[in-house]
Amino acid sequence: MKSLTYTLAFVIAANCAWGQSSTQHDMKKYTKVPAGYVIVLRQGDNLFDELKTFAQDEKIPSAHISGMGFVNITFGFFDFKEKKYNPKQFKDVELASMLGTIAWKDGDVSIHAHGVAGDKTFQTYGGHILEAQVSTGSLEILITVHPERFERKRDEDLGADVLDINP
């Protein structure tokens, strides 16, 4: 009986950690298309975690991102004096637009994405995306894959990374 309790506790904990029902968990989050991939994220999915796992697993050399959905999102505006992003979060908003690129930096996937989000009054907020998680809805993304590997490289004058398309 004790063993069964432990087993049940483990199963419940594991499901909570995934933040999804087991049915959802069995579903693929992306599928190949001629342009690249279509990704569909669901409630609780973290945008950048999912994109990084995807890019690593599928060995994406570089790509363009175009998508929309329903999210909790944190935008950041870069302070060039302080060399850091000032963040602000917006909860339960329609991601009206997300455009960005996938590249690499120091062996890691490097994602740069901008977005525009609309609230229940249809007022919009936008800029550089620091983080996003799917809220009560989904997030549909088209990944247009390029066979060339692009690196993001530090531009010391800017204090920011720039996509390097020169091999």
Add this chain to the structure above:
Amino acid sequence: MKSLTYTLAFVIAANCAWGQSSTQHDMKKYTKVPAGYVIVLRQGDNLFDELKTFAQDEKIPSAHISGMGFVNITFGFFDFKEKKYNPKQFKDVELASMLGTIAWKDGDVSIHAHGVAGDKTFQTYGGHILEAQVSTGSLEILITVHPERFERKRDEDLGADVLDINP
């Protein structure tokens, strides 16, 4: 003479019903390109009607939509308690961005599109598009076609449809 009057009345009425000059009416609204199709809608065209007719006629299995133009547009924000969209219309606005997907549900074309619209003061509004009609301008759209047929399926937990990419 009476017959001529009737004929003229018919021709004028028909043109008014189309909401376009006969010259415009003879023009194709879309053309094939390697990525899929380019669609150009004109004043009076209803976005979703045109996209549905296009997707049915061209048997589009699924697709990504990316476009911009000048429209009268109705956004809707989903009320998860009431399970319905609260709508708001914005007239004569620049559609600064439209991103979405074409899929199928119960044998019918199912379109999901988000947008951002800017008014004459450049203030923007955005979110889920319930309806849009081209105003005094045009609407240019790139349709990136995928050969896989995707269905939208009800997610009972959400009370909303989600794009199903699992065959």
Add this chain to the structure above:
Amino acid sequence: MKSLTYTLAFVIAANCAWGQSSTQHDMKKYTKVPAGYVIVLRQGDNLFDELKTFAQDEKIPSAHISGMGFVNITFGFFDFKEKKYNPKQFKDVELASMLGTIAWKDGDVSIHAHGVAGDKTFQTYGGHILEAQVSTGSLEILITVHPERFERKRDEDLGADVLDINP
């Protein structure tokens, strides 16, 4: 000595006119990918000048534009009575979204682009782009090229140009 001074003055003036370091100047601004081209513009680059030079040099018949970056941007809202754009500039803003098309008119490249820009409070502004210059950052663009040459043609009823996809 005088000759050397002149030469140095010329070199310095030329570099200032380019608005870039010589290192940046040696870098390619675009590269070919299966979908078309990836363009990366840098601080000081003028969006439309660069797109026009690119389209002329690469003989782009027509294309879809999708991008994002950090810019000084001027939007214009068309006054249909006066048949002119009322402009407004926004400085040092995140270009959260840019979508548009490349076509031709009277033998010249004709670019039509819409955008949404977010300021440091994440408030957004958007509409028809009259001009944009990269500010302290970059501008990443995917150009999806079509092999068909499209022309923009005057629609006299509108008093504006419309993309003509009918050969």
